[in-house]
Amino acid sequence: MAGSGTAHLRDPEKTILRAEHLVVEFPVGSTGLKVNAVSDVSIDLLPGETLGLVGESGSGKSTTGRAIMNMPRPNSGDVIFQGKKLSELTSTELREVRSNMQMIFQDPISSLNPRRRVANIIAEPLKIWKRGTAEEQKEKVNTTLEDVGLDPSLAASKRPHEFSGGQCQRICIARALVLDPKVIICDEPVSALDVSVQAQILNLLQDMKERYGLTMIFIAHDLAVVKNVSDRVAVMYLGKLCEVGSPDRLYETPAHPYTRALLDSIPVPDPKVVPGQFARLEGELPSPVAPPSGCRFRTRCPNAQELCAQVEPVMNEVGPDHFVACHFPIHDMSKETPVNL
Amino acid sequence: MSTPLLEVSGLSTSFVTDRGVVRAVDDVSFSLDRGKTLGVVGESGSGKTVLSRSVMGLLPKKNVIRTGHVIYDGVDVIDYDQKQMSAVWGKEMAMVFQDPMTSLNPVMKIGKQITESLRHHLGLDKEEANANALALMMSVGIPEPAQRLNEYPHQLSGGMRQRVTIAIALACGPKILFADEPTTALDVTVQAQILDLLDAQQRERHMAMILVSHDLGVVAGRTDEIMVMYGGKVVEHAPTAELFDNVKMPYTEALLRSIPRIENPSHTRLEAIPGRPPNLISPPKGCNFAPRCRYAQPKCVESEPPLITEGAHSYRCWFPCGTDENREALEKNMAAGVSVGISTTGGA
Numbered sequence: 001m002a003g004s005g006t007a008h009l010r011d012p013e014k015t016i017l018r019a020e021h022l023v024v025e026f027p028v029g030s031t032g033l034k035v036n037a038v039s040d041v042s043i044d045l046l047p048g049e050t051l052g053l054v055g056e057s058g059s060g061k062s063t064t065g066r067a068i069m070n071m072p073r074p075n076s077g078d079v080i081f082q083g084k085k086l087s088e089l090t091s092t093e094l095r096e097v098r099s100n101m102q103m104i105f106q107d108p109i110s111s112l113n114p115r116r117r118v119a120n121i122i123a124e125p126l127k128i129w130k131r132g133t134a135e136e137q138k139e140k141v142n143t144t145l146e147d148v149g150l151d152p153s154l155a156a157s158k159r160p161h162e163f164s165g166g167q168c169q170r171i172c173i174a175r176a177l178v179l180d181p182k183v184i185i186c187d188e189p190v191s192a193l194d195v196s197v198q199a200q201i202l203n204l205l206q207d208m209k210e211r212y213g214l215t216m217i218f219i220a221h222d223l224a225v226v227k228n229v230s231d232r233v234a235v236m237y238l239g240k241l242c243e244v245g246s247p248d249r250l251y252e253t254p255a256h257p258y259t260r261a262l263l264d265s266i267p268v269p270d271p272k273v274v275p276g277q278f279a280r281l282e283g284e285l286p287s288p289v290a291p292p293s294g295c296r297f298r299t300r301c302p303n304a305q306e307l308c309a310q311v312e313p314v315m316n317e318v319g320p321d322h323f324v325a326c327h328f329p330i331h332d333m334s335k336e337t338p339v340n341l
Numbered sequence: 342m343s344t345p346l347l348e349v350s351g352l353s354t355s356f357v358t359d360r361g362v363v364r365a366v367d368d369v370s371f372s373l374d375r376g377k378t379l380g381v382v383g384e385s386g387s388g389k390t391v392l393s394r395s396v397m398g399l400l401p402k403k404n405v406i407r408t409g410h411v412i413y414d415g416v417d418v419i420d421y422d423q424k425q426m427s428a429v430w431g432k433e434m435a436m437v438f439q440d441p442m443t444s445l446n447p448v449m450k451i452g453k454q455i456t457e458s459l460r461h462h463l464g465l466d467k468e469e470a471n472a473n474a475l476a477l478m479m480s481v482g483i484p485e486p487a488q489r490l491n492e493y494p495h496q497l498s499g500g501m502r503q504r505v506t507i508a509i510a511l512a513c514g515p516k517i518l519f520a521d522e523p524t525t526a527l528d529v530t531v532q533a534q535i536l537d538l539l540d541a542q543q544r545e546r547h548m549a550m551i552l553v554s555h556d557l558g559v560v561a562g563r564t565d566e567i568m569v570m571y572g573g574k575v576v577e578h579a580p581t582a583e584l585f586d587n588v589k590m591p592y593t594e595a596l597l598r599s600i601p602r603i604e605n606p607s608h609t610r611l612e613a614i615p616g617r618p619p620n621l622i623s624p625p626k627g628c629n630f631a632p633r634c635r636y637a638q639p640k641c642v643e644s645e646p647p648l649i650t651e652g653a654h655s656y657r658c659w660f661p662c663g664t665d666e667n668r669e670a671l672e673k674n675m676a677a678g679v680s681v682g683i684s685t686t687g688g689a
Contacts, residue, residue, distance in 0.1 A: 056528040056529070056530060056531075057499070057528050164617055165385075166617070194384040194385050194555060195384070195555060195556065195557075195596065195599055195600055196384060196595065196596060196599045196613065196614035197384075197613075197614075197617075198599070198601075199599035199600075199601070199611035199612065199613035199614070200613040200614075200615070202601070202611055202613075203610065203611055203613055206608070206610075221528060221529060222529070222601075223529070223603060224600070224601040224602060224603045225601050227601070227603060227605075227607050228601040228605070228607060228608065228609060228611065229607070229608070230607055231607070246607075247607040248606055248607060251603060261530060262529060262530060263603070264533075265529045265530045265532065265533040266529060266558070266603060267532070267533070267536070267556065267558035267559045267561065267562065268558055268561060268562065268603075269556075269557040269558040269561045269585070269597060269600055269602075270561055270562075270585060271561045271562055271581045271582045271584075271585050272582075273561070273562055274562055275533070275536065275537070275540075275562040275563060280530075280533055280534055280537060281530045281533075281534075283484075284498050284500055284501070284531065285498075
């Protein structure tokens with residue numbers, strides 16, 4: 001990607017969720033042009049796994065998350081959840097499947113209805129799906145509130161404005177967990193929070209993942225945060241995947257120049273590390289209305305060649321569980337085998 | 342040594358609200374020399390933004406109580422009215438705000454927004470101002486500057502808009518630049534570009550800078566000194582290298598520990614700071630940070646630690662990190678089963 005390909009996908013038998021060749025386009029007014037938000041992205045998840053999806057604003061990571069929920073349905077491509085193809089389902093069936101997939105959003109305060117009480121907010125999914133009696137629902141709300149670290153006797157009857165941002169995010173997490181979903185898609189869940197609160201929420205998500213046996217897609221632009229929570233990381237650029245791999249490998253030996261540039265941009269909390277010793281990524285994201293031909297990253301890539309403008313690179317394995325879509329991946333000098341183009 | 346460019350002493354700023362008086366900045370003192378950079382770090386609500394606005398005199402007069410001294414180039418400007426301050430703004434002190442979309446006027450062309458201060462403060466005529474604006478746009482790295490001058494803010498990306506606000510701030514050649522979370526709204530790659538730009542401009546113009554951020558990573562490599570704020574007070578102030586090598590204040594230590602580090606293996610448990618910042622209407626009697634501190638002792642709750650100064654390093658703590666007292670305090674807390682500082686529960 002920034003090419004296509006599915007080399008990084010694993011045995012479909014083992015995956016709980018699989019998205020193949022997702023394409024999402026938005027029309028630009030009535031001009032006939034379209035925004036290529038997500039162009040042929042494939043990802044999969046094993047049960048209990050956390051996939052970190054990173055990229056800059058406009059890379060299509062949030063749109064990918066929504067396309068997996070079929071909110072809205074992707075223009076083409078398929079999402080297979082527990083063996084069911086979501087594109088073949090009617091909207092009623094889709095709603096039922098979606099109760100197993102929940103989302104947590106970036107801004108906890110605006111994603112809660114300010115006029116409703118916390119207990120109502122969290123109980124609503126249970127009411128919609130008619131899970132249990134009123135008594136049982138109340139019980140479930142209370143245990144979920146406790147799980148996310150809020151005291152039900154204090155929190156249940158309050159409204160969102162009485163809570164801080166971190167507490168609101170706990171409420172959002174409780175709302176997402178109350179239906180016992182299989183998959184949670186977290187869309188930048190900590191980027192609106194202070195670093196001290198961010199750590200609380202990240203730890204909480206980790207605990208909830210273990211307690212509820214969740215599979216998670218974690219969308220974020222902060223690579224350090226993504227590394228901390230993920231079992232597998234996928235880097236996106238302008239609607240395409242660049243690189244997929246286990247976090248420890250991908251951060252240690254990034255093969256895609258874009259991943260390298262992202263890693264080099266992170267400010268290090270250590271005064272001995274002089275900023276700006278690496279070449280900066282110049283310029284900004286090109287327009288997704290008319291993305292560059294071939295590799296979409298080539299306009300900002302320090303290693304771009306003729307080939308990059310003509311042929312779109314596809315996913316290639318460069319190491320164990322490490323895939324990159326680049327014609328000229330950064331070589332690990334210790335490795336002898338040349339990369340197969 | 343000559344007198345510092347900016348000397349702030351005992352600056353306090355309070356807001357009068359219906360629910361009581363909020364002491365947003367409490368007895369803050371620091372000084373800044375020409376060409377130096379001071380980092381101000383803290384969580385939301387720690388008073389770092391109010392501090393920079395208070396120093397610049399940008400707060401409304403109504404319901405704001407401001408005491409102390411702001412001595413700029415030998416003159417105390419604390420009692421200046423808006424008219425007197427407007428001679429200082431732009432030419433002497435300028436500010437880059439956090440959100441480049443809301444700090445630009447959406448219905449005014451970019452060129453006009455830059456030339457406005459040039460014409461007002463420097464009395465340039467239209468042509469000179471336009472030529473200056475073009476040069477500024479080039480110096481902040483905006484491609485096709487001539488064309489951009491005729492565009493509106495919404496036609497630019499976030500990073501470009503922030504470059505424009507930097508151009509506006511630099512227009513009249515200020516001696517101090519206040520950068521209030523200048524990169525918080527931006528992507529990490531653009532953040533790096535903007536911070537590099539600020540660095541380069543600062544060096545070129547020999548400007549002093551106050552870089553406000555919640556991210557210790559942003560200030561670590563780019564400042565000479567760092568001031569950590571908590572609950573409106575300065576809780577630690579030291580030269581940057583000294584601060585990172587020899588953290589004294591448990592709050593700073595806790596902040597550093599709660600950052601996810603790229604060099605750690607994935608799934609490393611983060612050390613979160615439990616609880617939330619203090620209520621500034623009725624702050625706790627003792628140390629502000631005591632309720633969240635893993636080393637807190639009865640003494641911390643009862644009496645507020647003074648600002649202790651050791652050479653260039655000052656901090657506010659009875660049991661500073663790296664001392665025997667600190668180790669004993671932690672051991673006592675551990676023995677008593679108090680595990681503040683590592684728990685995830687507690688209301689974030």
